[in-house]
Amino acid sequence: MNDILPEQTPVWQYLESAVKEVLDAYGYSEIRMPIVEQTGLFKRSIGEVTDIVEKEMYTFDDRNGESLTLRPEGTASCVRAAEEHGLLFNQMQRFWYQGPMFRYERPQKGRYRQFHQIGVETFGMGGSDIDAEIILLSARLWKKLGLLDSVTLQLNSLGSNEARENYKSALVDYLEQRKESLDEDSVRRLDTNPLRILDSKNPEVQALLSDAPVLSDYLDDESKQHFSELTVMLDTAGIAYEINPRLVRGLDYYCKTVFEWVTDQLGAQGTVCAGGRYDGLVKQLGGRPTPAVGFAMGVERLILLLETLDLIPDEVKQPFDLYLAAEHKGIQSDVVALADQLRDQFKDLRVRIHCGGLKNISQKAQQTGAPIVLIVKQADNQQLCGTIWHQNEPAFGLSEVQIKDKISEIWQS
Numbered sequence: 001m002n003d004i005l006p007e008q009t010p011v012w013q014y015l016e017s018a019v020k021e022v023l024d025a026y027g028y029s030e031i032r033m034p035i036v037e038q039t040g041l042f043k044r045s046i047g048e049v050t051d052i053v054e055k056e057m058y059t060f061d062d063r064n065g066e067s068l069t070l071r072p073e074g075t076a077s078c079v080r081a082a083e084e085h086g087l088l089f090n091q092m093q094r095f096w097y098q099g100p101m102f103r104y105e106r107p108q109k110g111r112y113r114q115f116h117q118i119g120v121e122t123f124g125m126g127g128s129d130i131d132a133e134i135i136l137l138s139a140r141l142w143k144k145l146g147l148l149d150s151v152t153l154q155l156n157s158l159g160s161n162e163a164r165e166n167y168k169s170a171l172v173d174y175l176e177q178r179k180e181s182l183d184e185d186s187v188r189r190l191d192t193n194p195l196r197i198l199d200s201k202n203p204e205v206q207a208l209l210s211d212a213p214v215l216s217d218y219l220d221d222e223s224k225q226h227f228s229e230l231t232v233m234l235d236t237a238g239i240a241y242e243i244n245p246r247l248v249r250g251l252d253y254y255c256k257t258v259f260e261w262v263t264d265q266l267g268a269q270g271t272v273c274a275g276g277r278y279d280g281l282v283k284q285l286g287g288r289p290t291p292a293v294g295f296a297m298g299v300e301r302l303i304l305l306l307e308t309l310d311l312i313p314d315e316v317k318q319p320f321d322l323y324l325a326a327e328h329k330g331i332q333s334d335v336v337a338l339a340d341q342l343r344d345q346f347k348d349l350r351v352r353i354h355c356g357g358l359k360n361i362s363q364k365a366q367q368t369g370a371p372i373v374l375i376v377k378q379a380d381n382q383q384l385c386g387t388i389w390h391q392n393e394p395a396f397g398l399s400e401v402q403i404k405d406k407i408s409e410i411w412q413s
């Protein structure tokens with residue numbers, strides 16, 4: 001679990017505000033859920049035999065002996081909250097959330113025990129148009145961040161529950177005959193969650209799978225139709241994708257469309273955004289049948305990717321625009337007052353004043369890296385005058401009346 005230090009938070013804010021602008025452009029509403037839920041919620045939704053529920057959850061008993069869990073993902077909590085507050089039945093909803101998630105995994109680059117997701121969940125819409133919308137929304141974000149060329153969209157359909165059950169037995173038949181070549185994990189999954197074997201990172205298992213039955217041959221007509229409509233919409237919108245018949249996702253609740261945005265720039269932790277349709281989950285959690293589709297992106301991985309590709313604008317890390325200091329003692333109250341006048345007059349101007357010793361003040365002020373540095377002093381006639389440095393321009397001397405005019409001129413430009 002990491003501290004996110006002040007030097008790093010501007011990058012987070014940059015990403016978060018880009019995401020917020022894109023979500024606003026599609027008319028999505030934010031929902032904020034608690035970070036703990038009853039353990040049963042995750043067991044019932046994610047599935048008992050998944051990595052998350054089997055070995056990754058932070059679970060504890062509270063003082064009443066009730067089992068609680070730090071949320072490992074947002075979808076289950078979002079469904080729970082929406083159902084509890086009557087936001088689902090007969091309604092169409094587009095929600096987003098952000099915040100920390102917790103999984104007891106082996107920490108490594110791009111994989112942490114407390115990590116952050118920004119997620120989107122939509123409810124009440126069963127057509128492929130909403131699948132296309134959330135994919136377009138994510139693509140718009142990549143474009144805005146300069147990432148579109150560095151990520152690839154992988155797409156698959158898991159079909160209906162029935163289609164998946166038929167496929168599962170075909171896959172199990174195939175793998176049972178080759179059991180001696182499977183690793184321990186895969187053998188265990190053969191009984192518990194065979195589809196997850198498709199997801200195996202073991203190259204030998206992957207080689208074995210190259211001749212295995214493929215899910216697309218088992219799809220029901222409705223899922224086939226849904227998937228082909230989706231690909232037409234993506235083609236029309238000019239969104240490139242790869243169909244990956246092995247893409248299954250690690251959670252039980254998905255059906256029909258699943259997708260991942262992956263990059264080859266981050267090693268093994270290459271999935272930056274993942275999602276899919278989960279039409280059965282609301283009912284499974286006690287609500288009325290409600291189609292749903294959503295995704296979650298990993299904030300740490302996106303930030304790693306932005307940093308790896310050097311895509312963070314320089315100005316993002318600079319926390320203030322103007323550094324204001326006194327040249328000599330005795331006018332600190334003028335400096336404090338002037339700073340506040342500047343904040344009043346220039347709404348977005350971020351002003352930091354110098355506090356403390358004044359030795360070598362011009363030099364110190366310029367070393368802050370502020371785009372504008374203003375050093376003021378008291379003239380013989382008691383008025384404030386000053387010197388201003390703006391980026392690479394030469395120092396410029398100012399009388400009291402000129403100070404705000406000059407800042408206005410710089411700031412407007």
Ligand code: ATP
Nearest residue numbers: 105110111112115250271272273274296297298301
């Ligand atoms: P992976 O296969 O990498 O373990 P996952 O299928 O478990 O991913 P999801 O549950 O789909 O991941 O979560 C969506 C996204 O959240 C992932 O694509 C990834 O970007 C991010 N993510 C998941 N687990 C972690 C983690 N432990 N640390 C950092 N980011 C994570």
Ligand code: MG
Nearest residue numbers: 051052105250
């Ligand atoms: Mg995982």
